[in-house]
Amino acid sequence: MHRTKIFLLLALTVCCATFLRAATVTNSIVWDNATGHVDADVHGEKLWPLLEDIAHQTGWHIFVEPGITQTTDAKFSRLPSSEALRKLLGDLNFALVPKTNEPSQLYVFTTRMENATQPVKPVKPVVKRQRHVANELIVKLKPGADIDALAKSLGAKVVGRDDKLGIYRLEFPDAAATDAALAKLQNNSDVAAVDYNYIFDPPPAPRAIANAPASSTPPLTLETPKQNDPCSPVVGLIDTQVQSLGSQLDPIMLPAISVVGDLATNNSPVPTHGTAMANSIWQAIAQASNGKSPVRILSVVVYDSSETTTSWNVALGIQAAVNGGATVLNMSLGGTTDSPILDDIVNQALAKGIVIFAAAGNQPVSAPTYPAAIPGVNDVTALGQPGQLASYANFSPQVDLALPGTAIFSYGGQSFVVQGTSPATAYATGVAAGTKGLNCPTWAQIQTAMQLKFPVPTK
Template sequence: MDAEIEGWPLQKVLEHVAAQTRWQIMVEPGTSRFVTAKFKNLKPGEALRKLLSDLSFVMLPSTNGPTRLYVFKTSVQTATNLVAAPPPPAAVPQLIPDELLVRLKSDSTNSVDEFASRYGGKVIGRMDDLHVYRLKFQDENSAKAAREAMAKDNSIGTIESNYATPRPGQPNSLTGLDAIPALTLRPAQTGNQIVVALLDTAVQPDGSALGSFLLPQVSVSGPSQPPSDMPSHGSSMAETILYSLARVSSETAESPVRILPVDIYGPNESTTTFDIANGIVTAVSKGASIINLSLGGTGDSPLIHSLIRSARDQGVLFIAAAGNEPTLAPTYPAAYPEVIAVTALSPTGEIAPYANRGDFVDVAAPGVSLVHYAGQLYMVTGTSTATANVSALAAALMSNATKDPAIVEALIRQNLAVTALAPKP
């Protein structure tokens, strides 16, 4: 192990150790100090002694789970606070160099396949009702040449690049902790439903508490087979929404909320601008009141923005992650003014050190969640988790207080506002 740190709080040190090693770290409540250390190529035990100084620690390797590290002043039994490892930085969306997204004008009489062929491309994705098409070309130079030629075509409304966004990471497994209580919230059998669309990886209907809260899953990117031995990111977000919803509901409550899983990744290692746009269109067509976007990137997509504006005019709330980079740079789609941008809070109630804190951020919520899958406990962290928590609150407000989305949005912005930041422009 290597380290070069000066004056770091113990909590930050332990979070970084957890992130680098994937250990499950427990610390005695109230244990705090500042750490300064510099070393290279030390064995774990020697490195921990340098980092922890006079604090005691016990490290328990495991063959069927993460290594557990207990840090304490008095006894190992007092190390009861779980250290939440920060999520890995979000992968930067990558340009798909040989593709373009084209939106034809509504009065265009072109056959789209003939249109694509005229410019040397092939249609590989389509949203016919919106006249939006995903075109693939022979190579990057062919796509550039086609874009230049299309710019002079009066039948075309917009042209933009297509970007690939890698799928989110998996949650961390935990051992030796008490199980979270069973979900007591029950789905209401009568009345109108409040539909929360979850644009994410595929959700596993079995092995968790999701059960009858799930609507039939829709995939816009082809069939996928989620892992059988751990929850997918989508399942983790869905369970976070349900447990957060239960916390703001009465113990005997029946909820009209349903989760609509919209798989925008399919079997692929990434989603794309086109798939996200298609997912939004699908969610709106399926009656979503709230669309949860626990994803984001640096690319500003006119297509996605126009779809969000249109759906927002219909009363759909959009809630999106601000990103897991401690920068001020905007993350899209969270940075669009029609979207509630969510950053993450640490367990101490401050903005998490890994979380984006740019002036586009609207609200903050807890960035840590514990979820169950197939009898195993997992931890998920990040602005994705915070976004799911805000979506749950929005659904609860729609269920119990008001169904007016404008009032719900105003309540969320007021009650969860990040007051230290400037408002979104």
């Protein structure tokens, strides 16, 4: 009897250990539509869920020959799509058929392509939970409250402060202490708002267009802006570092501001996301203003050298842009969590008459993205084709505008392309600023006209 109990205990232990190992194996495929590269780490993945995942991430229409099966074990990174498909599909035949005015089609078969008739429906996308810095909180205090005394009582350090805004960044010994302090601060009468310091993922990187000559630069004559003239708008580009745009366009850029410390000059042959957005903005300015405009762009760097940022940096970036004279803000960034701290900073800017355009996000879900979904912000999603949302584009009820989600620009003698709701947002910002600089309608008139010109298609 005793031996039987020991045997059962050992068997359950082995069974549980096997289950736990299986539970920790997470099949992962990341299909970067912006660069055309794929990362994968899959083990024992059946064909159907594999293709559902690919359909979701790419927007392709996928058809399979009925009755075929496949189990995939593959691990690789940064492979082009064609090589990735070969690794993932093994001995199966496939044909990827590009389409001009509709999603590409992928056929998977063992005999002939014509026999691949069973459609694969993409899995319902899951909204990713936004990460936060594990041991940090952002606190907004009511007037007269003492942040240093409060931090001391919580065993925290004040590692960031803006006394004028009354916001502070607190650092705790560990995640448990952070969570405990959050609960206390939510019930503290001296605290106006408190939340985690959320992390914003790196923005999509531009990719070179192979064997393509440098794209032409739309002509833009820079008029001399008048000091404090509402008809000479300044675009606050809250993003990564902006590199040199060349002798013709550098004059459009005002001296940059960084809220993440001094950054070395970026002379990389690959453009940053901020550089891509600056190009997208001035292209739209040139088109909206008939090639002549007093608009200037103020680069506000909120991403560090690792190209990640936080809600703290974004809040400081908004304030820096407003203090630097920006009258319209471009935020081609976002996350899935609404932060009361960021809401407050955005609302202060809106109250001053600052117009804000922000990206709706590159997940095809109806859940909102912030700060785009904050009331009063122009929430911009992306079109894949005229009148059709891009396969990756967010379609939440908060979305206000839909503009083209692909921008092609020249940098260092090479053509690059960037895709997503980021360039769609930059286009919107450029159209608004260019229109303002052309004949100076009110911002309300501009935004109303843009909602009529760039409506959001029904999903």
